[in-house]
Amino acid sequence: MITATPSIIGDLAVETDGLVKTFGATRAVDGVNLAIPRGSVYGVLGPNGAGKTTTIRILATLLRPDGGSARVLGHDVVREAAAVRRLVSLTGQFASVDADLTAEENLLLLGRLLGYSRRRARQRAGELLAAFGLTSAARHQAARLSGGMRRKLDLAASIIVAPDLLFLDEPTTGLDPGSRGALWEIVRDIVADGTTVLLTTQYLDEADKLADRIAIIDHGKVIAAGTRGELKGSAGSAGLRIRLLDPADRNRARELIADRQIIASDEPDPAVISARIPVQQRAGAPGQIAARALARLAGAGIGVSDFALGQPSLDEVFLALTGSHPAQAQPGQAQPGQAEPAPAQEAAR
Amino acid sequence: MTAISRHERPAPAGPVAASLAFAWRSLLKLKHVPEQLGDVIGIPVVFTLLFTYLFGRALAGSTHGYLQFLLPGTLALAVVLVTVYSGVTLNADLATGAFDRFRSLPVWRPAPILGALIGDIGRYLLAGAIVIGLGLAMGYRPAGGAAGVIAATALVVLFASALSWAWITLGLALRSPSAVMSAGFVILFPITFVSNVFTDPATMPGWLRGVSDANPMSHLVTATRALMAGTATAPQVLWPLAAAGALITVFAPLTVLLYQRK
Ligand SMILES: Nc1ncnc2c1ncn2[C@@H]1O[C@H](COP(=O)(O)OP(=O)(O)OP(=O)(O)O)[C@@H](O)[C@H]1O
Numbered sequence: 001m002i003t004a005t006p007s008i009i010g011d012l013a014v015e016t017d018g019l020v021k022t023f024g025a026t027r028a029v030d031g032v033n034l035a036i037p038r039g040s041v042y043g044v045l046g047p048n049g050a051g052k053t054t055t056i057r058i059l060a061t062l063l064r065p066d067g068g069s070a071r072v073l074g075h076d077v078v079r080e081a082a083a084v085r086r087l088v089s090l091t092g093q094f095a096s097v098d099a100d101l102t103a104e105e106n107l108l109l110l111g112r113l114l115g116y117s118r119r120r121a122r123q124r125a126g127e128l129l130a131a132f133g134l135t136s137a138a139r140h141q142a143a144r145l146s147g148g149m150r151r152k153l154d155l156a157a158s159i160i161v162a163p164d165l166l167f168l169d170e171p172t173t174g175l176d177p178g179s180r181g182a183l184w185e186i187v188r189d190i191v192a193d194g195t196t197v198l199l200t201t202q203y204l205d206e207a208d209k210l211a212d213r214i215a216i217i218d219h220g221k222v223i224a225a226g227t228r229g230e231l232k233g234s235a236g237s238a239g240l241r242i243r244l245l246d247p248a249d250r251n252r253a254r255e256l257i258a259d260r261q262i263i264a265s266d267e268p269d270p271a272v273i274s275a276r277i278p279v280q281q282r283a284g285a286p287g288q289i290a291a292r293a294l295a296r297l298a299g300a301g302i303g304v305s306d307f308a309l310g311q312p313s314l315d316e317v318f319l320a321l322t323g324s325h326p327a328q329a330q331p332g333q334a335q336p337g338q339a340e341p342a343p344a345q346e347a348a349r
Numbered sequence: 350m351t352a353i354s355r356h357e358r359p360a361p362a363g364p365v366a367a368s369l370a371f372a373w374r375s376l377l378k379l380k381h382v383p384e385q386l387g388d389v390i391g392i393p394v395v396f397t398l399l400f401t402y403l404f405g406r407a408l409a410g411s412t413h414g415y416l417q418f419l420l421p422g423t424l425a426l427a428v429v430l431v432t433v434y435s436g437v438t439l440n441a442d443l444a445t446g447a448f449d450r451f452r453s454l455p456v457w458r459p460a461p462i463l464g465a466l467i468g469d470i471g472r473y474l475l476a477g478a479i480v481i482g483l484g485l486a487m488g489y490r491p492a493g494g495a496a497g498v499i500a501a502t503a504l505v506v507l508f509a510s511a512l513s514w515a516w517i518t519l520g521l522a523l524r525s526p527s528a529v530m531s532a533g534f535v536i537l538f539p540i541t542f543v544s545n546v547f548t549d550p551a552t553m554p555g556w557l558r559g560v561s562d563a564n565p566m567s568h569l570v571t572a573t574r575a576l577m578a579g580t581a582t583a584p585q586v587l588w589p590l591a592a593a594g595a596l597i598t599v600f601a602p603l604t605v606l607l608y609q610r611k
C-alpha cells in the first residue's frame with residue numbers, strides 16, 4: 001500500500017491539472033486535480049452526475065478536455081493520444097461489448113485488432129473465457145448473457161492484452177453480492193499482475209474493500225482525496241463504544257462522558273453506551289478525547305469492562321463532504337448530527 | 350485463478366487489417382441478426398415488381414417492353430436507396446458502449462467506419478443481385494450479356510459506396526437513427542425520382558427536364574443502361590465516376606473530422 005505521495009512524474013499513472021469539460025451550460029468536470037500512483041487500485045467516488053464518467057472518458061482519450069491538462073502514464077491525453085491508447089484499456093459504465101456478437105466472437109475481434117494472429121486470438125479467448133467461468137457461454141450472444149456475465153466478459157475483453165492502466169467505470173453496479181465479490185477477486189488478480197486500476201463507483205464498501213487511495217468528487221470537483229485512513233480522519237465522526245461492568249452506572253457514566261466534543265447515547269444493551277466524536281476539532285484526535293472520557297469514568301469509580309474506538313465509515317465521510325447519500329446507504333445509517341455538510345476538504349494531491 | 354494477464358504486447362493491427370476485422374464484425378452481425386437484411390431485400394423486390402407491373406402498360410404499352418427500359422434504372426435506384434442504411438446503422442452503433450471501446454483501442458481510428466462500409470458493400474451487391482435475378486426471371490434480357498451486367502453492377506455499387514459517405518457524415522452529425530433515416534430519404538427521393546429512372550425526361554416540362562439532365566442519378570442510370578445494353582461510351586461511364594469521386598472528396602474527410610471530434 002502506498003502511503004507517501006509520489007513526486008516523480010514517472011511514478012504516476014494519472015496526473016491531471018485543472019481538468020475541465022463542459023457540455024453547454026453543464027460543467028461536468030470543473031477543475032479536477034488527480035495524482036494517481038502506479039500499481040494500485042484508485043477509487044473515484046461520487047454521487048450521480050458528479051463527473052466520474054466524463055473524467056474517465058477524457059483520460060481514455062474519448063473526449064477532449066476543454067481546459068487543463070492530463071497525463072496518463074507520462075503521455076499527454078490530447079497530444080499523445082495514440083501512445084495513451086496503447087497502454088490503457090476501458091470498461092465503460094454501459095456494457096462495452098458488442099451485444100450482437102457471441103462472447104467468444106467479441107474476444108476474437110478484439111484479439112485480432114490488438115494484433116494477435118487468428119490462432120493466438122482463439123487461444124487467448126479460450127483462456128480468458130475459462131478464467132472468467134464463461135466457457136459454457138462462449139457461443140451465446142452477449143445480449144443474452146446475464147448482467148454479471150456480461151460484466152465479466154467486458155472485463156475479460158479489457159485484459160486480452162494486459163494494459164498498464166485499466167479504467168473500470170462502475171464495474172459492479174447492478175450486480176448481486178456474489179457476482180460483485182467475484183468481480184472484486186478478478187480485479188485484485190489483475191492488479192497483482194501489475195496493472196494499475198482506476199475505478200469509479202457509487203458504492204462506498206466497494207471503494208473501501210478495493211481501493212488503496214480514494215478521491216471523492218462532486219459537481220465536477222475533487223473535494224477530498226487520500227488513503228482510506230486519511231479520508232476517514234478528515235470528516236465524519238469516530239464511534240466509541242463502552243461496556244460498563246454495572247448497568248446501574250449507565251446514567252451517571254453517560255453524563256460524565258458527554259461534553260462539548262462527545263455526543264453520548266444509550267444502546268439497546270443496558271450496559272453499553274455509544275458516543276460519537278467528530279474527527280475534525282481543536283480539542284485533539286478522537287483517541288485523545290476518548291482517553292480523557294475514559295479517565296473521567298475511572299476517576300468517578302465506574303468500572304469499564306471493555307471499549308472500542310472505530311474510525312468513521314467512508315459512508316459518513318462521503319455524507320459529510322457531499323451532503324448527499326451514496327447510492328447504497330440506507331436512510332437509517334446516517335447520524336442526524338452529521339447531516340450538515342462540513343467545509344470541503346481540499347486534501348487532494 | 351492464476352495468470353489471467355499476459356505480458357506480451359503484440360503490435361496492434363494496421364489500418365487494413367483493422368478495417369477487415371471490422372468488416373468481419375459486420376458479417377457476424379448479419380449472421381446473428383439476419384433481420385437487418387429486411388430493407389436490403391425488400392426495397393429491390395418491391396421496386397422491381399411494383400414499377401414494372403404498375404407503370405409498365407401505362408407508360409410503355411407493354412410490361413415486357415418497359416422492363417427492358419426500367420430494369421437498369423431499378424438496379425441503380427434500389428442500390429442507391431439502400432445506402433441510407435449505412436448512416437442509420439452507424440448512428441445506432443455509435444451510441445453503443447462497444448464503439449467506445451473500439452475508439453479507445455490502439456488502431457487506426459476510422460477503421461470501424463471503413464470496416465462497416467466494406468460490410469455495406471456486400472449488402473449493395475446483394476441488393477443488386479436481387480434486382481437482376483428478378484428481372485431475368487421476369488423476362489429482362491441484357492444485350493450487353495454477362496460482361497455488361499457485371500460492369501453495370503460494379504459501377505452502381507461503386508457509386509453507392511461513394512454516396513454512403515454522405516450518409517455516414519449524417520450518421521455522425523445527427524442525434525438518432527430515425528433522424529438519419531428521414532433526412533436521408535428526404536434528400537434522396539427528389540434526387541432519385543427527378544431523373545430518367547422511370548421515364549424519358551423528354552416528356553418532362555422544361556425546367557424539370559433541366560434538373561433531371563443535371564442530376565448525377567440520371568448520369569448513373571444512363572451509364573447503367575448503356576453498359577447493360579452493351580453500348581456504353583467512355584463519357585457515359587466517366588460522368589458517374591466523377592460524381593462518385595466528388596462525393597468521396599467532400600464527405601470522407603468530413604466524416605473523419607466529425608469522428609475525431611466526437
Ligand atoms: N454527452 C453529454 N452531453 C451533455 N451532458 C453530459 C454529457 N455527458 C455527461 N453530461 C453531464 O455531465 C454531468 C456529469 O456526467 P457524468 O456522466 O460524468 O457523471 P457520473 O459521475 O459518471 O454519474 P453516474 O454516477 O450517474 O454515472 C452530468 O450532469 C451529465 O448530465
Ligand SMILES: [Mg+2]
Binds near residue numbers: 052053054093169
Ligand atoms: Mg457515470
